[in-house]
Amino acid sequence: MPATTFDDCAAPVQKTMMAQQHANSDANVDPAEIARFARLADDWWNPHGKFKPLHKLGPARLGFIRDAATRHFKLPLRGMKPLTGLSILDIGCGGGLIAEPLSRLGAAVTGIEPTDANIGAARQHAKATGLVIDYRAVSAEDLADENRTFDMVVCLEVVEHVPDPAAFIKVCATLVRPGGLLILSTINRTPKAYLLAIVGAEYVLRWLPVGTHTWERFITPVELDSHVRAANLEALDCQGLVFNPLTDQWSLSRDTDVNYIGAAAKPL
Amino acid sequence: MATPPEQNSADIIIAGGSYVGLTLALALARELGPDLDLVVVDRDAAPTSQVDVDTTDPRASAISAGSRNLLAALGLWAPLEGDATPVSAIELTDSSLNAGVRRPLLTYDNAVRNGSDSGAASYIIPNARIAQVLHDAVAATPSVRRWRGASVSGFTAGSDTASVTLVDGRRLTAPLVVAADGRRSAVRELAGIQTVAFDHDQIGIVTVIRHERDHVNRAIQHFLPGGPFAILPLAGGRRACVTWSENAHEARRILALGDGAFLDEVDLRVAGRLGAVTLDGPRASWPLETHLARRFVAPRLALVGDAAHSVHPIAGQGLNLGLRDVAALVECVADAARVGLDLGTMDALTRYERWRRFDTAVSTATFGGLNRLFSNDNTLLRSAREVGLGILDRLPGVKQLFVTEAAGLSGDLPKLLRLPAER
Numbered sequence: 001m002p003a004t005t006f007d008d009c010a011a012p013v014q015k016t017m018m019a020q021q022h023a024n025s026d027a028n029v030d031p032a033e034i035a036r037f038a039r040l041a042d043d044w045w046n047p048h049g050k051f052k053p054l055h056k057l058g059p060a061r062l063g064f065i066r067d068a069a070t071r072h073f074k075l076p077l078r079g080m081k082p083l084t085g086l087s088i089l090d091i092g093c094g095g096g097l098i099a100e101p102l103s104r105l106g107a108a109v110t111g112i113e114p115t116d117a118n119i120g121a122a123r124q125h126a127k128a129t130g131l132v133i134d135y136r137a138v139s140a141e142d143l144a145d146e147n148r149t150f151d152m153v154v155c156l157e158v159v160e161h162v163p164d165p166a167a168f169i170k171v172c173a174t175l176v177r178p179g180g181l182l183i184l185s186t187i188n189r190t191p192k193a194y195l196l197a198i199v200g201a202e203y204v205l206r207w208l209p210v211g212t213h214t215w216e217r218f219i220t221p222v223e224l225d226s227h228v229r230a231a232n233l234e235a236l237d238c239q240g241l242v243f244n245p246l247t248d249q250w251s252l253s254r255d256t257d258v259n260y261i262g263a264a265a266k267p268l
Numbered sequence: 269m270a271t272p273p274e275q276n277s278a279d280i281i282i283a284g285g286s287y288v289g290l291t292l293a294l295a296l297a298r299e300l301g302p303d304l305d306l307v308v309v310d311r312d313a314a315p316t317s318q319v320d321v322d323t324t325d326p327r328a329s330a331i332s333a334g335s336r337n338l339l340a341a342l343g344l345w346a347p348l349e350g351d352a353t354p355v356s357a358i359e360l361t362d363s364s365l366n367a368g369v370r371r372p373l374l375t376y377d378n379a380v381r382n383g384s385d386s387g388a389a390s391y392i393i394p395n396a397r398i399a400q401v402l403h404d405a406v407a408a409t410p411s412v413r414r415w416r417g418a419s420v421s422g423f424t425a426g427s428d429t430a431s432v433t434l435v436d437g438r439r440l441t442a443p444l445v446v447a448a449d450g451r452r453s454a455v456r457e458l459a460g461i462q463t464v465a466f467d468h469d470q471i472g473i474v475t476v477i478r479h480e481r482d483h484v485n486r487a488i489q490h491f492l493p494g495g496p497f498a499i500l501p502l503a504g505g506r507r508a509c510v511t512w513s514e515n516a517h518e519a520r521r522i523l524a525l526g527d528g529a530f531l532d533e534v535d536l537r538v539a540g541r542l543g544a545v546t547l548d549g550p551r552a553s554w555p556l557e558t559h560l561a562r563r564f565v566a567p568r569l570a571l572v573g574d575a576a577h578s579v580h581p582i583a584g585q586g587l588n589l590g591l592r593d594v595a596a597l598v599e600c601v602a603d604a605a606r607v608g609l610d611l612g613t614m615d616a617l618t619r620y621e622r623w624r625r626f627d628t629a630v631s632t633a634t635f636g637g638l639n640r641l642f643s644n645d646n647t648l649l650r651s652a653r654e655v656g657l658g659i660l661d662r663l664p665g666v667k668q669l670f671v672t673e674a675a676g677l678s679g680d681l682p683k684l685l686r687l688p689a690e691r
Contacts, residue, residue: 045427047614059615062607079301080605101608129428129610 037120044095044121053207054097054157060241060250061156061261062101065183068237068263069152072181081106089150089175091140092158096122096133102154103131110134110150112143140171149177156185156261159224160217166227173231179268182233185241185261189218193258221256228264238262278307278413278442279611280601281432283420283455285310287395288573288590289448290402293412294342295594295684299602304411307440309432311449313417326476326549327395328500328509330355330487333387334685335591341684344401351397353501354388356485378487392487392500392509420449423458423569430568430612444601444612446570451559453575459566465559470495471519474511475551476502477534480543483508490537494518497537507548510534513556523553564625565617570597577628589628595682596623627679 047055069086070077084106090099093111095118103109103126111133113119119137126133136143140155153176162168169184176182187197194215201207219227225236240256243249250259280296282289285308293308331339331352339345355378378389406412415434422433423445431441432455447455456463483501490497495513502508514522522533527547535545560577564570573590597620604616683691 042427055615059604059607059609062609066607080303100610103608104610105608 033120034124037117037124040117041095041121041125044097044118045125050209051095051097053201054094056243056248057241057250057259058097058101060252061185062098064239064252064261064263065098065102065154066105068181068183072263072265073151080104083107086151089143089148089153091153091155091172091175093122093135094118096125096135098154098156099133099135100126100129100131103133107152108134110136112136112138112140114139140168140175144171144174149175150180151177152181152183154183156183158186159184159219160186160213165219165224166230169224169227170231173228173233173266176233176266178266180266182228182264182266183261184224184228184236184264185259186224187213187218187259188257189215189220190257193218196258221260221262224262228262233264233266236262236264276438276440277429278305278440279444280304280306281430281440281442281445282306282308283432283445283447284308284449284453284573284575285312285414285416286448286450286573287398287402287587288594289446290406291338291342291591292446292448292572292594292597294344294402294405294409295338295598296601297409297411298342299598300411300605302411306412307442308406308412308414309418309420309434309440310414310416311419324550325394325396325399326509326552327474327511328392328502329395329398329587330390330500331393332390332588334595334681335588336387336391337687338591338595338684341688342405344405347401347404348393348397351503352391352393353485353503355390355392355487355501356388358487358489360489360491362491392502394502394509420454420458423455425459425566425568428610442612443610444568444570446572446597447575448572449575451557451574451578453571455569456561456571456575459569461566461571462562463559464562465557468513468556468558469516470513470556471516471523471553472511472513472556473519473522473551473553474509475530475534475547476507476509476549477538477542478507478546478548479538480506480545481541482506483542488541490539492537499538499542508542509549510538512537516555519553523551560628564621564628567614567617568612570617570620572597576624579628592627592682592685593624595684596620598684599682623680623682 043049044051046052066077066082069075070082073086075082075085082105083102086107088102088107088109090102090109090111093099093113096111099109099111099122111119111122112135113122114137116137119135122133122135126135153172155172159165159168169182172182172184187193197218198213198215202210202212221236221238224238228234228236238256238260239262240253241250241259241261242253242255244251252261279300282293289308289310293306296306297304336345336352339348358378379387406414418438419435420432421435422431424431425445429441429443430445431439432445433439445455447453447459449455482505483499484505485501487501488499492512494515497512498510500509500511522530525533530551531545531547534547538545558578561571561575564576572593574586576593577589579586579589600616600620600623601611604613605611609616
């Protein structure tokens with residue numbers, strides 16, 4: 001059961017507490033700092049700016065997350081808020097490009113990032129759009145030490161940047177409550193991925209700054225599945241994400257040669 | 269979401285509460301569910317009498333099979349069906365006004381054979397009936413708030429929301445504003461979107477007649493030198509809506525006539541096909557003008573219906589094109605909303621514009637061109653028309669293609685225009 005009666009009762013209290021935290025932090029923050037966050041938020045949320053590839057990837061990834069969640073938690077897929085009642089942690093939330101849509105779909109979202117700057121930017125944007133999201137500048141490891149768990153943990157385009165993916169996925173898994181779901185997306189280690197994700201995206205199309213990705217750090221679905229099982233989760237159920245240059249859109253596919261996204265359940 | 273009536277933020281604002289605006293509101297409410305909070309800003313004040321909508325409008329619309337599928341999806345076809353005349357055949361004639369006999373130049377069977385759909389390609393429905401059914405459905409939809417007697421005086425688009433200011437000083441904000449406020453769209457002008465316009469120097473005249481002989485659900489279009497004259501069959505077999513375009517000078521003369529002389533003008537054009545004719549409704553008229561907006565979208569804004577385009581009424585496609593806009597926009601916005609994206613996200617708006625603007629530009633040019641080809645008394649052009657349509661008459665496959673096109677079932681169809689089994 002994703003929705004507990006306790007959460008429902010506590011929600012208004014949490015909102016009030018968060019509103020107070022916002023008020024307090026605003027009072028104690030340097031105006032120059034706020035301006036810097038605002039500029040960074042504008043960068044994150046400019047669909048034609050440097051985060052354009054993430055904006056483009058958004059709908060396909062969100063479609064996968066929504067469908068995985070509604071199927072796993074047996075939620076009715078209708079209306080604008082199918083994820084109502086779910087608590088979701090977004091690890092590496094950046095400016096909130098995934099956290100905001102998930103919040104709009106009805107979930108109670110917590111977004112974490114190691115840097116204050118990104119969290120400041122994400123907070124400012126959520127405030128402007130009127131969404132209540134619990135953003136915290138904290139590492140996944142530190143949050144795990146607080147013994148917090150969530151119905152669903154989402155960690156997109158992160159594992160290919162961490163030094164020890166197996167250990168990192170273990171930490172992610174501890175943040176999922178028993179019976180919950182972990183969603184991971186990353187890039188496969190294939191020659192095609194080298195060609196498209198590094199040569200194509202970084203050198204030819206200039207979608208990403210050169211050096212964003214290191215091919216050796218890419219992870220195959222088989223490796224990701226073994227990390228997930230080692231973290232005591234059930235097998236990874238994954239789908240590819242492919243870009244169609246004619247429609248300028250990403251969509252889900254059976255082709256996992258380059259980008260892919262998967263879901264793994266934590267046994268009860 | 270229960271909201272107090274004067275709350276000044278919403279999920280979507282629709283400027284314009286006519287056919288296209290109200291259909292859009294109902295379609296969005298259906299696709300996005302009860303959490304949606306939508307405001308329709310309607311310039312017309314609520315009528316003061318017992319009747320909720322004007323029932324004296326003589327106009328009738330040709331509703332294509334595609335539009336019927338949309339109305340059916342919204343639960344509006346059942347209340348309309350009794351007043352809808354399925355058009356069995358369409359007869360075209362090309363004559364001068366004083367020709368004794370109007371030989372049919374082209375007659376075609378108006379049934380679609382398109383996948384599982386085998387009904388009529390079009391239906392004639394009185395506009396007043398459509399207005400009443402839309403009004404009742406909106407009144408029964410809690411997620412749609414209708415602000416009546418409210419005119420838009422300002423529009424500004426920010427990075428996350430757009431605001432609409434009303435003449436009475438009220439201000440409303442939402443992530444998406446849709447301009448469905450007609451050919452002189454205030455919102456379109458406030459957003460600085462230009463249009464390309466063409467004045468046909470014609471006036472459209474509409475009235476309702478009662479006639480002696482049964483029309484057997486056949487629609488007749490006489491291409492007269494002053495402009496096309498259409499007899500659209502209404503329910504019951506002995507009433508029809510006549511709608512014609514006349515050059516402006518002649519139209520003003522006809523409209524100034526008393527009922528007796530006006531009837532003579534109508535009778536002259538009906539040309540005895542339906543037996544004795546009497547007037548059975550008021551007259552309405554409006555100047556004919558074709559226009560196309562240079563853009564269909566701007567940040568946080570989409571144009572639909574006459575705000576985006578108006579075509580010559582020669583083919584009766586105006587409302588159908590507007591309803592195609594509705595189906596396409598709803599699909600783009602709902603696809604974005606289903607993955608939690610903001611309702612006015614530029615990706616969805618760009619997709620809508622790509623989908624609709626080309627189709628509309630083609631229709632605008634085609635119907636305008638047809639009108640110019642037929643609205644004259646040039647002997648040479650008449651011969652060319654007779655040869656062209658005569659050839660068309662002998663090629664049933666080609667005629668069926670035209671019927672499918674007019675039925676609004678061709679091209680990349682938005683889901684709501686398809687039959688449920690094909691969505």
